[in-house]
Amino acid sequence: MSCASVVSRRLEDADVTVLEAGGHISFAACGMPYWLGDEIPGDEDELVVVSPEEARNERGIDVRTETRVTRVDPQARTVTFETADGQGSLSYDRLVLAPGVEALDPFGCSQLANVITLRHLDDGIEAKALLEEHEPETACVVGGGFVGIETAEALNRRGIETTIVQSSDTLLDRMLVPELGEKLNERVQAAGIDLETNARAQDVLSENGRARAVELPEGEVSGDLVVVAVGARPRTELAQEAGCRVGDHGGVVVDEAMRTGVDDVLACGDCVAYPHKVTGDDVVMPLALHANRSGRIAGETLADNEAAFPGVLGTAVTRFEDLEIAATGLTVEEAEQAGFEATAATIESVTRAGYHPDADPIHVRLVAEQSTGRLLGGQILGGPGSGKRIDTVASAVWMGATCEDIEGMDLAYAPPVSPTWDPVAIAARITGRGVDG
Amino acid sequence: MSCASVVSRRLEDADVTVLEAGGHISFAACGMPYWLGDEIPGDEDELVVVSPEEARNERGIDVRTETRVTRVDPQARTVTFETADGQGSLSYDRLVLAPGVEALDPFGCSQLANVITLRHLDDGIEAKALLEEHEPETACVVGGGFVGIETAEALNRRGIETTIVQSSDTLLDRMLVPELGEKLNERVQAAGIDLETNARAQDVLSENGRARAVELPEGEVSGDLVVVAVGARPRTELAQEAGCRVGDHGGVVVDEAMRTGVDDVLACGDCVAYPHKVTGDDVVMPLALHANRSGRIAGETLADNEAAFPGVLGTAVTRFEDLEIAATGLTVEEAEQAGFEATAATIESVTRAGYHPDADPIHVRLVAEQSTGRLLGGQILGGPGSGKRIDTVASAVWMGATCEDIEGMDLAYAPPVSPTWDPVAIAARITGRGVDG
Numbered sequence: 001m002s003c004a005s006v007v008s009r010r011l012e013d014a015d016v017t018v019l020e021a022g023g024h025i026s027f028a029a030c031g032m033p034y035w036l037g038d039e040i041p042g043d044e045d046e047l048v049v050v051s052p053e054e055a056r057n058e059r060g061i062d063v064r065t066e067t068r069v070t071r072v073d074p075q076a077r078t079v080t081f082e083t084a085d086g087q088g089s090l091s092y093d094r095l096v097l098a099p100g101v102e103a104l105d106p107f108g109c110s111q112l113a114n115v116i117t118l119r120h121l122d123d124g125i126e127a128k129a130l131l132e133e134h135e136p137e138t139a140c141v142v143g144g145g146f147v148g149i150e151t152a153e154a155l156n157r158r159g160i161e162t163t164i165v166q167s168s169d170t171l172l173d174r175m176l177v178p179e180l181g182e183k184l185n186e187r188v189q190a191a192g193i194d195l196e197t198n199a200r201a202q203d204v205l206s207e208n209g210r211a212r213a214v215e216l217p218e219g220e221v222s223g224d225l226v227v228v229a230v231g232a233r234p235r236t237e238l239a240q241e242a243g244c245r246v247g248d249h250g251g252v253v254v255d256e257a258m259r260t261g262v263d264d265v266l267a268c269g270d271c272v273a274y275p276h277k278v279t280g281d282d283v284v285m286p287l288a289l290h291a292n293r294s295g296r297i298a299g300e301t302l303a304d305n306e307a308a309f310p311g312v313l314g315t316a317v318t319r320f321e322d323l324e325i326a327a328t329g330l331t332v333e334e335a336e337q338a339g340f341e342a343t344a345a346t347i348e349s350v351t352r353a354g355y356h357p358d359a360d361p362i363h364v365r366l367v368a369e370q371s372t373g374r375l376l377g378g379q380i381l382g383g384p385g386s387g388k389r390i391d392t393v394a395s396a397v398w399m400g401a402t403c404e405d406i407e408g409m410d411l412a413y414a415p416p417v418s419p420t421w422d423p424v425a426i427a428a429r430i431t432g433r434g435v436d437g
Numbered sequence: 438m439s440c441a442s443v444v445s446r447r448l449e450d451a452d453v454t455v456l457e458a459g460g461h462i463s464f465a466a467c468g469m470p471y472w473l474g475d476e477i478p479g480d481e482d483e484l485v486v487v488s489p490e491e492a493r494n495e496r497g498i499d500v501r502t503e504t505r506v507t508r509v510d511p512q513a514r515t516v517t518f519e520t521a522d523g524q525g526s527l528s529y530d531r532l533v534l535a536p537g538v539e540a541l542d543p544f545g546c547s548q549l550a551n552v553i554t555l556r557h558l559d560d561g562i563e564a565k566a567l568l569e570e571h572e573p574e575t576a577c578v579v580g581g582g583f584v585g586i587e588t589a590e591a592l593n594r595r596g597i598e599t600t601i602v603q604s605s606d607t608l609l610d611r612m613l614v615p616e617l618g619e620k621l622n623e624r625v626q627a628a629g630i631d632l633e634t635n636a637r638a639q640d641v642l643s644e645n646g647r648a649r650a651v652e653l654p655e656g657e658v659s660g661d662l663v664v665v666a667v668g669a670r671p672r673t674e675l676a677q678e679a680g681c682r683v684g685d686h687g688g689v690v691v692d693e694a695m696r697t698g699v700d701d702v703l704a705c706g707d708c709v710a711y712p713h714k715v716t717g718d719d720v721v722m723p724l725a726l727h728a729n730r731s732g733r734i735a736g737e738t739l740a741d742n743e744a745a746f747p748g749v750l751g752t753a754v755t756r757f758e759d760l761e762i763a764a765t766g767l768t769v770e771e772a773e774q775a776g777f778e779a780t781a782a783t784i785e786s787v788t789r790a791g792y793h794p795d796a797d798p799i800h801v802r803l804v805a806e807q808s809t810g811r812l813l814g815g816q817i818l819g820g821p822g823s824g825k826r827i828d829t830v831a832s833a834v835w836m837g838a839t840c841e842d843i844e845g846m847d848l849a850y851a852p853p854v855s856p857t858w859d860p861v862a863i864a865a866r867i868t869g870r871g872v873d874g
Binding site for chain 1: 465467468471476477478483484714724725726727729747748749750751752753754755756761763765790792793794821822824825826827828829831832833835836837838842843845846847848849850851852853854855857858859861
């Protein structure tokens, strides 16, 4: 929809058609866990950014929901689709593929009545109905990534006895070093959520068409409700059939203007791979900002304007109750995989002046190139206000700053919002000690 | 004390003596307004960072309080001082001047019993005693800068009917463009504080040794208590007598290692001028981080280690109730004075996803060089979590980022902490439209 909206603005005479398999178009996927937990009140319309009616009436876009594209023919320049009324087809001058991702379901259980995955608004609506109508007492969440943790918090808020099954020792293990992940584990457990760590779910066990438990290598976790949150993969089938290249990363390969290499076929959103700003490698990173940005760029390209996708750092933030967790750039492992020799340090500071009664601990970890001190990434975990401080780190990584640059920066201080020396600057000072020379 | 602490760590055999005119050494000056308003509970020890006893016992520093230096003789390498017991003198190998600033008192009223200035901990202690013992019902605060606003909030919290007298139309007028200052005005008035804007205080009127009112060009504002918060000036008398250069900016001139040019005499802290990172000009900027940093650098220089002051941007943040206000770098006026042709834009966004019930408005203004798009400064005003977002701007200014760089940055998004497009990135996009080419 970002793309369609740009095109409809830029090319007033163009016929812009959007074919959507589901019932909704532009919606706030990341808001669903908060809506399930009633932190965001109201019905599902709260999460709708643009409704099909608004897109039609205000932007002149021919939006067709419940319309599943089944085939793309780039030679004939046609798209074939299915609706409840049967098959149809459309011809195009230019085509944009933006089918997004689908939630992974290694257990083949997503059709069971009491199993939730959270990717599309229809998933969220179904999940909320399940919660409100069946009032489950116990839930098992498979996966301790963003979606798993946020959903577990929502279920816990609703008074449901919740267990998270995580394959590694700590939650958010792909973005947080274990010493920080351990602090998140503790907080989640303190909130009354059970953690089964170092436990790879083997299967979802069912009975009479309903999930009843998650099978672990040793024992099982039963639940009136099972949430499968083990990741997502780009939907690339249509693109592949149309002759677009799909990389080892699993995403559609595009250039910086979102062109696929097939004549007049572009792709954007969660289904494509983006170039990493630090490593230069293409990565699959289904996050809202990039989907939105790549859509806009595809729109500009369609309108023959120059636009280039600037890259990603993998910046991400979430919150468990009042603990904020964020990361950007590379971990030490990722840095080493990318050929950097890396040094890193983790510091503990406070979110406000130490004498302020609302000061909370904040932990900052920075990763730098050992030979130059150039910042490669960072991780933050701490009390209210900690999460968005990752943007200071992201901005610095983006601009190629060194630890010395960051230590010297004039960052903001006032007792109610920061200690005199900003925690990121302190982390830069300590990390800098590991830099050569 | 930053300097003395570094020296005592680096040079274990050195005799380090600190002569302090007042009764306290290292204290949190910026915390005083919050302590006056009981937001920071407890006695004045809460604000003491290092006590004289700790400095003596734990760091081996010979701290002498209530010891006022009256003369420096760089030829004889001696310092003359006064205590309650009479005069004395000390010889030195190396001398560091760090007398800080004194509050401006254009009305010559600071000795009146019910007049408050807030620079030194003794001022704060006196002010708190006044508040607790005399329970004033009305107060007039002269000056709508940081100290004025923070103190007015504290008095208002205590139930004192408070008026702020501000010479210009809007509060914080030196850092905030009027359209943002106006929003602060409104919030301060909504809290029940009276504002006399565009009103330059003429005098403080007294009776029987007590202030009774502040005289304005038209009328007067009476008060059981008067706060004079119209700025501060570096204390440069001793430095000047010792032959150190004082600039038109009013501060002691030092090089990047904090040397004054007089043999073995250094200066650091609020009394010196710092180089501005963007303009290169020396500026007087009595803020905690720079004082602390310059002290450390003076300490390294004394210990014959290489260290260089990296410059300042003038980053500052404060908070009025739950409204956070921050700025960094140059305003359009400052940019033009420094020879830049500047473009600027102000945007309004939200602190969290728009559908989150706790989303608050946030306003971001960016100032950029018109010919290149290079970011020169920024201002932010908004709800909780807004203030420290200035660090993203500060980091970008520091690194020479353009509006295009910032628009492309991968900044953090999650519904409870940010909208998908970070407000700073949105401001960069809009500001970038005013850039040439």
